[in-house]
Amino acid sequence: MGDRDFLMTTHFLIKKAFIFVISLTMVITLTFFLMHLIPGDPFMEEQMISEEILKAMHHDYGLDKPLIMQYFYYLKGLFHLDLGFSFKYQGRPVAQIISEAFPISFALGIQALLIALGGGLIGGSIASLYHRKWQDQAILAFLALCLSVPAFLSATLFQYLFAMQLDLFPVARWGSFSHTILPSLALALFPFAYLARLARTNIIEVLQQDYIVTARSKGLSQWEILYKHVLKNALLPVVAYLGPLIAAVFMGSFVIEKIFGIPGLGQWLVTSIGNRDYPLIMGLAIFYSFLLMGFNFLVDCVYYLLDPRIKKGESNG
Amino acid sequence: MGKCDRFFFFKVNSTLVFSLCVLSALLIFAIAGPYLALHSYDETNLAFKNLSPDSRFWFGTDELGRDLFTRCCVGARISLIVAFAATFIDLVLGVSYGMISGYGSQKMDEWMMSFIDILQSIPYLLIVILLIVLMGPGLITVICALAITGWMNMARIVRGQVLQLKNQEFVIAAEAYGASKSRIIIRHLLPNVRGQIIVVLMAGISTALFTEAFLSFLGLGVQAPVASWGTLANDGLLALRYYPWRIFFPAFLICLTILSLNLIGDGLRDLFDERKKI
Numbered sequence: 001m002g003d004r005d006f007l008m009t010t011h012f013l014i015k016k017a018f019i020f021v022i023s024l025t026m027v028i029t030l031t032f033f034l035m036h037l038i039p040g041d042p043f044m045e046e047q048m049i050s051e052e053i054l055k056a057m058h059h060d061y062g063l064d065k066p067l068i069m070q071y072f073y074y075l076k077g078l079f080h081l082d083l084g085f086s087f088k089y090q091g092r093p094v095a096q097i098i099s100e101a102f103p104i105s106f107a108l109g110i111q112a113l114l115i116a117l118g119g120g121l122i123g124g125s126i127a128s129l130y131h132r133k134w135q136d137q138a139i140l141a142f143l144a145l146c147l148s149v150p151a152f153l154s155a156t157l158f159q160y161l162f163a164m165q166l167d168l169f170p171v172a173r174w175g176s177f178s179h180t181i182l183p184s185l186a187l188a189l190f191p192f193a194y195l196a197r198l199a200r201t202n203i204i205e206v207l208q209q210d211y212i213v214t215a216r217s218k219g220l221s222q223w224e225i226l227y228k229h230v231l232k233n234a235l236l237p238v239v240a241y242l243g244p245l246i247a248a249v250f251m252g253s254f255v256i257e258k259i260f261g262i263p264g265l266g267q268w269l270v271t272s273i274g275n276r277d278y279p280l281i282m283g284l285a286i287f288y289s290f291l292l293m294g295f296n297f298l299v300d301c302v303y304y305l306l307d308p309r310i311k312k313g314e315s316n317g
Numbered sequence: 318m319g320k321c322d323r324f325f326f327f328k329v330n331s332t333l334v335f336s337l338c339v340l341s342a343l344l345i346f347a348i349a350g351p352y353l354a355l356h357s358y359d360e361t362n363l364a365f366k367n368l369s370p371d372s373r374f375w376f377g378t379d380e381l382g383r384d385l386f387t388r389c390c391v392g393a394r395i396s397l398i399v400a401f402a403a404t405f406i407d408l409v410l411g412v413s414y415g416m417i418s419g420y421g422s423q424k425m426d427e428w429m430m431s432f433i434d435i436l437q438s439i440p441y442l443l444i445v446i447l448l449i450v451l452m453g454p455g456l457i458t459v460i461c462a463l464a465i466t467g468w469m470n471m472a473r474i475v476r477g478q479v480l481q482l483k484n485q486e487f488v489i490a491a492e493a494y495g496a497s498k499s500r501i502i503i504r505h506l507l508p509n510v511r512g513q514i515i516v517v518l519m520a521g522i523s524t525a526l527f528t529e530a531f532l533s534f535l536g537l538g539v540q541a542p543v544a545s546w547g548t549l550a551n552d553g554l555l556a557l558r559y560y561p562w563r564i565f566f567p568a569f570l571i572c573l574t575i576l577s578l579n580l581i582g583d584g585l586r587d588l589f590d591e592r593k594k595i
Contacts (some may be wrong), residue, residue, distance in 0.1 A: 019431070023438040030439075034447045075404075143428060148576035150527055152534045153568045156554055251442050255534055259554075270535055273450055285443045292440045 012304055020297050027289040028078070028282075032071055035278050044158045074282070083286075084279035086274070094283035097268060102287075104174060105257070105264035109249050112187035119192045121238070124199025125231075129222055131204055139196070142182050146193035155186035155259045163279055167251065174262045186250045198241060202234035209233075222294040239303050243296040250292060320388060333584030334578040344573055347397055347564050350390025358541035369562060376566045379552060380492065386546050395545040396571075399456065399523040403463035407521050410464070411471025414515060416502050419479030429475070433469050441466035445528075449537045456539050459532060463525050472523055478510045512589030519582030523575045532572055546571045 058064045065073075077084060083094035127139040149157075162182060163171040169182050206212065207230060215225050254266035261267075265284060272280040328485040352358075362383075370377045376385035418429040421562070445462040482488060483506070491501050532538045533547025534554075546567045553564030 009443045019434050019438060023435050025436065027439050027443070030444065031447060034444075034451055037451050113466075125387060138495075143577060146524075147579055150530045150534075150571060150575075152531065152554075153550065153564075153572065156557060156564065160561065161559055250440070250529070254442075255531060258535075269446075273446060280554060281447075285447075287441050288443060293438050296438055 001133075009102045009304070013301065016253065016297055016300050023293055024286075024289060027293075028075070028286055029071075031285045032055055032074060032283055033067070035281055036067055036070075078286070083283035085219075086272075086277055086280045087309065088275045088277040088280070094279050097280065098265070098283060098287055100160040101263060101265045101268050104262060105253055105266060108180060108184055108187065108256070108264060109246075109253060111250050112191070112252075113245070115184060116191035116249075119188070120195025121235075122197050123192070123196035124203060125193055125226060127196065128199045128203035129226065131207075136200075139200075143193040143196050146189050148190065151186060151190060152259060152277075153257040155183070155256050157260065158182045158186050173260070174264075179260075183256045183262060187249055187256050190252070191248050194248075195238060195241065195245070198237060199234060202237050203230050206230045206233045214289035236303070236307050239299065239306065245300045246295050247292055250288065320358045327375055330584065330588075332580055333588070335398070336580035336584070339573065339577040340581065343393065343577070345451050346347060351387055352392065354384060354387040356384035361381065369560075377560070377562050379563060380556065381465065383470050383542075385549075385566060387449070388549060389546070389570060390566060392549050393542045393570065395456065395539055395543060395548065396526060396529055396574075399463065399529045399545065400461045401460050403467060403525045404518060404521040406460070406464035407468040408514070408518060411468035411517075412507075414468065414473050414512025415472040416506065418481060419476035420483055420498065420502060420506065426476070430455055431474075432504055433472060437469050443589065445532070446535070446537065454537050454540055456543075459529060462532075463528055464501065467521055467525065471514070471521065474513055476561070477511055479506055482506055482509055486528035506524075512585070516527055516582055516586045516589060519578055519585060523578040523582070527573065 013173075029301050055064070070190070071215070074084070081095065082096070086092045086094055086097060089097070123139060123143070127136045131138075159171060159182060162168045170176075172181050173179060203226070207225075212225060212229060220228070231275045250266075253264060254270060257264045257266040258270060268280065269284045272284065340435075345461065361383075362378075366378060366380050376389055377383055379388070414429065418426050421429075445466060448462045448465075449458050452461070461590070488501060488505055491505055496504070529538060529545060530547035533545055534551045537547050538547050550564055550565035550571065553560075554568060556563050
């Protein structure tokens with residue numbers, strides 16, 4: 001039995017790792033070729049550059065070689081964690097830009113994630129405890145509202161209300177802790193509402209199971225039941241949602257960083273696309289994909305280990 | 318059905334009916350609005366710039382003196398066309414993919430699902446952004462970009478349903494009668510998955526609206542003088558401090574539409590899926 005479990009787990013991990021590698025290769029290839037198809041030249045901007053200088057610059061950055069050669073050079077560099085140099089910000093390695101911008105986006109993302117998770121679980125638990133009472137209805141209405149506001153609008157609303165009108169927080173920029181509050185709240189709003197609804201549905205479903213009735217008949221209080229019996233079972237789908245959740249936070253961060261003027265990865269991505277800064281776009285796309293897919297891989301593994309039902313289901317099918 | 322259940326059911330339905338009314342009102346607004354308006358959507362008049370709402374300009378004007386009411390109507394058309402067209406492509410692609418995957422051989426199912434696994438693990442937004450930059454922003458581009466990324470969810474759900482259905486008696490009976498595969502799919506499987514499909518469709522439309530607004534915000538949506546709600550909100554954002562109504566109307570319309578779509582989706586799910594009635 002143990003051997004069989006072990007085999008299944010290895011099989012699962014290998015399959016997931018295989019998908020991870022294929023997807024990453026696809027992202028690298030797709031991004032590379034799509035990006036080079038973008039019309040325009042990275043060096044044609046403000047002033048006209050003479051033919052010779054343009055040629056010299058193309059030669060310098062290897063743009064005069066056939067596309068397929070450029071692709072293999074890029075792959076080779078990638079293995080040494082060398083992402084090339086930015087076209088626009090001359091002399092700055094892409095890896096350096098990423099390593100400077102990442103901690104900012106990471107801090108923002110983690111903070112938003114914690115708010116969403118904490119708020120979502122608490123909101124969901126409260127709503128499920130008052131199932132079908134007015135408190136539940138009120139929370140549900142609020143959540144429906146939160147789910148209908150795009151991130152850039154909630155960010156704007158927060159900025160206008162709390163920073164411009166009430167003057168409670170800084171309007172924009174990045175620095176102290178108070179700078180982080182509004183952006184992370186705006187970023188957390190949608191995932192929070194989604195999680196709260198998910199948690200509520202699951203908790204209510206679990207509350208109707210037989211073992212909860214038993215626990216109730218033992219005389220445990222509502223909160224004790226929730227804490228001891230329900231949460232563990234109701235949290236599994238929440239773990240499964242972590243992957244999309246992280247993706248949502250990342251996607252939101254593009255907009256939020258632009259609105260609040262935060263020098264994170266999202267901001268860089270948006271500007272680099274405008275500048276046709278090939279190495280920077282590629283570096284960011286690959287970094288993002290690696291991060292997101294790596295995280296999804298981890299979530300899948302954790303989920304697999306946590307939920308014995310998946311293993312059972314796989315052996316039946 | 319207890320008293321509480323019946324009360325709740327009525328409540329769900331009243332929300333559903335109400336949001337359907339709101340959505341129809343929005344559709345009428347999008348279709349008829351420009352004919353009601355006193356100005357054309359791209360008529361500029363610098364003498365009337367940044368006016369607040371009054372009897373002549375119901376939603377005020379923007380920095381070029383264009384009437385915001387008309388622009389919101391035209392924006393509604395664009396936003397809704399993008400959302401519906403993208404979702405329609407999702408529907409066709411996702412349902413056929415899911416049907417074939419679920420009803421085909423197990424080997425094929427495995428391959429088709431692995432393909433979706435791979436596609437879904439790619440952060441789609443990067444691909445969308447690159448595609449739009451590549452093809453040049455515009456209506457068709459946005460629709461394509463939304464469509465190529467949205468169908469996988471539908472395919473997954475349809476396939477899951479078909480897997481459950483295909484071993485049930487009525488399908489086996491049809492097979493025994495010698496019905497062809499396409500007949501079984503169209504006559505027996507499709508009607509049974511209908512509820513699920515509609516629910517996913519509703520979620521798809523609101524996601525498409527969200528993404529369209531998001532892309533417009535990044536400057537990758539439709540280009541001026543045409544406007545969508547997203548681009549209007551983006552324009553209004555720049556003038557937030559002094560002319561807050563310029564962002565209010567498009568923002569309100571976006572939120573209202575998504576809210577009503579979400580509520581319709583929830584209501585329909587409760588109607589179709591007894592188990593989920595919580």
